[in-house]
Amino acid sequence: MGNPNNFKRTLLGAACALALAGAGTAHATNWLLLQGTEDPGAAARANVWGFIQADYQKDFSDPSAAGQYVPPKMLGPDLDSQDGFNISRARIGVRGTGFPIDSHINYFLLLEMGNNGITAGNGAFARLTDASVTLNYIPGARIRAGLFKTPGSEEALQGIQTFDYINFSEPANQLLLERLPPRSYTANKPALTEAQLQSGSTLNGFKTPVGAFRDVGAQVFDAFDVGNDWEVSYAAMIGNGNGIEFSNYDGEYDKYLYLSGEKKFGGKGPRAEGLKFFAWGQWGKRLLDNTNDSTANAKLYDRNRAGLGLKYLKKPFRFTAEYITADGMIFAGPDKPSFTFASTNGADAKASGWYVEGGWYIPKTKFELDARYDTVDLFKGRTDDHTFSKWTLGAQYHLNPKTRLTLNYEIRNFECTASTTPCTNANKNLDGVGNKVGVQLTAIF
Amino acid sequence: MLNFLRTLFLTLSSLLIVTAAPAALSAEPSMADYKYVLHIDDMDPSKQELVLNNVHNLLDAYPPGEVEIEVVAYGPGLRLLFADNVNAKRIESLSMSGVRFSACGNTLKGMTKLLGEAPKLNPVATVVPGGIVRIGQLVKQGYIYIKP
Numbered sequence: 001m002g003n004p005n006n007f008k009r010t011l012l013g014a015a016c017a018l019a020l021a022g023a024g025t026a027h028a029t030n031w032l033l034l035q036g037t038e039d040p041g042a043a044a045r046a047n048v049w050g051f052i053q054a055d056y057q058k059d060f061s062d063p064s065a066a067g068q069y070v071p072p073k074m075l076g077p078d079l080d081s082q083d084g085f086n087i088s089r090a091r092i093g094v095r096g097t098g099f100p101i102d103s104h105i106n107y108f109l110l111l112e113m114g115n116n117g118i119t120a121g122n123g124a125f126a127r128l129t130d131a132s133v134t135l136n137y138i139p140g141a142r143i144r145a146g147l148f149k150t151p152g153s154e155e156a157l158q159g160i161q162t163f164d165y166i167n168f169s170e171p172a173n174q175l176l177l178e179r180l181p182p183r184s185y186t187a188n189k190p191a192l193t194e195a196q197l198q199s200g201s202t203l204n205g206f207k208t209p210v211g212a213f214r215d216v217g218a219q220v221f222d223a224f225d226v227g228n229d230w231e232v233s234y235a236a237m238i239g240n241g242n243g244i245e246f247s248n249y250d251g252e253y254d255k256y257l258y259l260s261g262e263k264k265f266g267g268k269g270p271r272a273e274g275l276k277f278f279a280w281g282q283w284g285k286r287l288l289d290n291t292n293d294s295t296a297n298a299k300l301y302d303r304n305r306a307g308l309g310l311k312y313l314k315k316p317f318r319f320t321a322e323y324i325t326a327d328g329m330i331f332a333g334p335d336k337p338s339f340t341f342a343s344t345n346g347a348d349a350k351a352s353g354w355y356v357e358g359g360w361y362i363p364k365t366k367f368e369l370d371a372r373y374d375t376v377d378l379f380k381g382r383t384d385d386h387t388f389s390k391w392t393l394g395a396q397y398h399l400n401p402k403t404r405l406t407l408n409y410e411i412r413n414f415e416c417t418a419s420t421t422p423c424t425n426a427n428k429n430l431d432g433v434g435n436k437v438g439v440q441l442t443a444i445f
Numbered sequence: 446m447l448n449f450l451r452t453l454f455l456t457l458s459s460l461l462i463v464t465a466a467p468a469a470l471s472a473e474p475s476m477a478d479y480k481y482v483l484h485i486d487d488m489d490p491s492k493q494e495l496v497l498n499n500v501h502n503l504l505d506a507y508p509p510g511e512v513e514i515e516v517v518a519y520g521p522g523l524r525l526l527f528a529d530n531v532n533a534k535r536i537e538s539l540s541m542s543g544v545r546f547s548a549c550g551n552t553l554k555g556m557t558k559l560l561g562e563a564p565k566l567n568p569v570a571t572v573v574p575g576g577i578v579r580i581g582q583l584v585k586q587g588y589i590y591i592k593p
Contacts, residue, residue: 041530042490100488100521101556101564103529 030233030262031157032221034270036134036144040103043096050092051161053114055440058083062432068191070429071203071334072388072414077120079203079334088440089114089160093130104136108148117177117210118244121202129212129244145218147244151235151258152176152280153307154322155355156213162270164318164359164396166408166438169374170388171353175305175326178211180243182337184296185289189335191429205337211243215254229264241284241303252300254284265314273315279308286329288347290338301347302328318359326351330378342384342422351378357392370394384423386416386430402444410436477513482580482588485522493525495593497535500544515583519549519576523556528565540569549576 059082061073071079075086093110097103110130112118118127132146149157155172168177182205189205197203217239224232234257240247241254260278267273282305289298309322330346332339339346353376360369375389391411398404414433416423481503485496500514518525525532526548536546548570557563566572573579584590 039490039531041524041527042493042532044490045488101524102560103527 030223030231030260030276031149031154031159032151032233032235032258033223035108035130035149035159036132036219036221037136037142038095038097038103038106040136043100043103043106045096045098045100046094047096048092048094049445050110051089051442051444052087052091053089053161053440053442054085055088055166055438056083056085057166057436057438059436060434061436062434063194064191064429064432066191066428067193068429069194069197069203070191072412072430072433074197074203076334077115077117077204080197087114088116088166091129091161105133106136107133117179118212119209121204122207122209124209127209127244129214140222140224141220142222143218143220147214147216147246148219149213150215150239150254150256150282151219151221151237152213152256152282152305153324154276154278154309154311154320159270161442161444164357164368164370164406165372165392165394166406166440167392167410167436169353169355169357169372170376170390171322171324171355171374174331174376174378174388175324175351175353176213178243178303178329179206179331179334179337180208180211180245181286181288181329181339182207183249183287183289183298185292185294186337187292188338188340191335204334206334207337209244214244215239215241215256216244216246217253219256221258231262231264233260233262234258241286250285250287250300252285254282254303256280256282271313273313274311275314276311277308278310279306281306286347288329288339290340290345290347292338299347304328316361316363318361319356320358321354321356323354324352326353332378341379341386342416342426343420344379344382344384344422346379349379349382351376351380353377366398368396368398370396383418383420384416384426385418386414386423386426388412388414404442406438406440406442408436408438408440410438412436476510478511479507480513480583480586480588481515482583482590483514483516484576484580484590484592485516485518485525486520486576488521492522492593493530493532496525497532497539499591499593500539504539504542504544513543513588515545515547515588517547517549517573517576517579517583518570519552523548523552523564523576526567526570528567530567533567536567537569546570547573547576547579549579550574552576 057075059075063069075081090113091110095108097106108130111126112129113126130148132144132148134142134144136142153176156176186205189203192201217237219235219237221235226232237256239254258280260276262274262276265273284303285300286303287298288301304327307322307324312319327350328348330349330351332341332346355374357372372392377387379385392408394408396404396406412433414430416426483496483499485492503512503514526546546569548566550572
């Protein structure tokens with residue numbers, strides 16, 4: 001993973017070799033195909049679908065000695081309370097083949113109306129999260145254009161309605177769920193007391209929606225049956241690098257590469273069984289003004305991400321592991337829109353993280369037990385190097401295949417790990433970060 | 446001369462195949478005790494799976510040779526017999542078990558006009574002049590009509 005260019009070349013070479021090998025009758029259950037294609041000859045003209053996730057969460061964190069709170073101690077996206085009910089996602093969409101006797105073209109449209117980082121604080125009751133058209137004319141090189149999930153991390157790329165936990169892992173939340181920088185310098189938000197929060201002061205300094213693991217651009221992709229139930233998939237994408245926003249104001253484009261190989265065990269749809277190995281990389285640049293000098297002097301910083309992992313699913317067991325590395329634009333918290341955590345700036349810092357998770361579908365019952373450990377090391381080697389780690393213990397009850405109840409208990413350990421003054425100060429706030437419990441009801445239609 | 450003979454042979458062979466196919470479909474004497482015609486004209490993709498499940502269940506329900514099944518597809522339901530249909534392999538497998546699949550020629554003409562080219566059909570499908578006519582012929586021959 002060390003040299004991003006070597007990694008990119010390897011992925012590109014493998015993708016080209018596959019394309020030259022010729023497309024098979026690829027129609028399998030992977031996220032690229034599930035989200036970007038329709039069943040040929042059998043797609044609806046307009047299949048209406050969506051899902052609702054209603055939840056209750058309670059954060060047991062304590063305020064600092066000064067009686068103040070920081071974002072990890074509050075519930076997102078509003079960051080003004082430690083317990084409460086929320087509609088974290090309410091999405092409705094339509095997908096299909098507009099001209100059903102022509103399987104060469106399909107589309108995917110999805111709207112978010114829940115209360116989360118996509119909608120909250122942006123004055124919009126609904127946001128478009130997906131709007132894409134796929135052209136399936138060239139064997140081995142389907143083309144998808146528009147707004148959609150970028151090829152990348154398994155946790156980010158998978159359909160969120162099938163995600164087995166209420167909250168993201170810390171690597172996905174800190175390194176992949178992008179908070180796009182404001183166009184001009186914006187000062188850090190201070191920690192706030194309960195009274196300040198209740199009177200309307202906010203801990204969120206960002207002005208635009210989260211990136212939602214998405215981009216506007218064009219992608220070439222396909223999957224190939226290579227025999228013995230093995231399927232190889234690839235994707236190469238170029239996009240604005242501005243999340244679900246549509247402009248490309250920095251004039252730079254993000255590039256994405258993805259490669260996976262999966263041994264298929266059977267089934268179809270998002271719960272298809274198999275053993276998948278995957279690797280991915282994303283390379284982009286961001287404009288950031290982090291100098292408090294009342295002058296428009298934004299600079300371009302690299303934002304590179306890469307990862308590899310595996311996922312195994314064969315009921316009654318599930319296992320996933322992924323390692324992610326990040327170079328540039330390291331998020332320092334919603335209260336730090338200038339990307340400055342304590343003494344140093346995240347714009348040119350490095351980070352890495354990983355997670356492992358597993359599930360046991362208790363045979364002959366509707367219950368499932370889940371457990372996950374995740375950790376992220378941010379600002380590596382800096383004077384404010386810190387680590388966020390957590391265990392998530394979960395149980396799910398599947399009322400039916402499309403409706404389930406999820407219970408999660410998070411045991412969190414967030415700390416600034418360097419033995420320096422910036423860490424001493426940071427830990428005054430982080431010491432009080434406690435555990436969190438949540439219950440979520442998911443209904444897919 | 447050799448080329449002329451070869452062309453003549455190919456032309457005659459083609460004509461024989463074209464003219465013989467409908468005849469073979471329309472009046473096959475059958476020893477089967479039960480004969481079913483399943484009809485699909487639906488846009489709904491779930492109907493495709495339902496029809497194929499019905500066929501599968503019928504084959505399971507009778508001893509070999511005791512049931513004869515033909516699926517007739519027309520209108521939007523003709524998509525079931527497209528070469529790239531997601532169920533193509535299953536259809537080919539059912540065909541090997543003796544199930545016949547008939548594609549409506551009238552629908553095919555209409556779709557060809559709309560698409561600008563003829564849609565490619567599953568090789569196991571046989572084009573009949575009219576799907577609805579074919580159903581009528583089969584019912585007259587004693588087939589049980591099913592529309593899932």
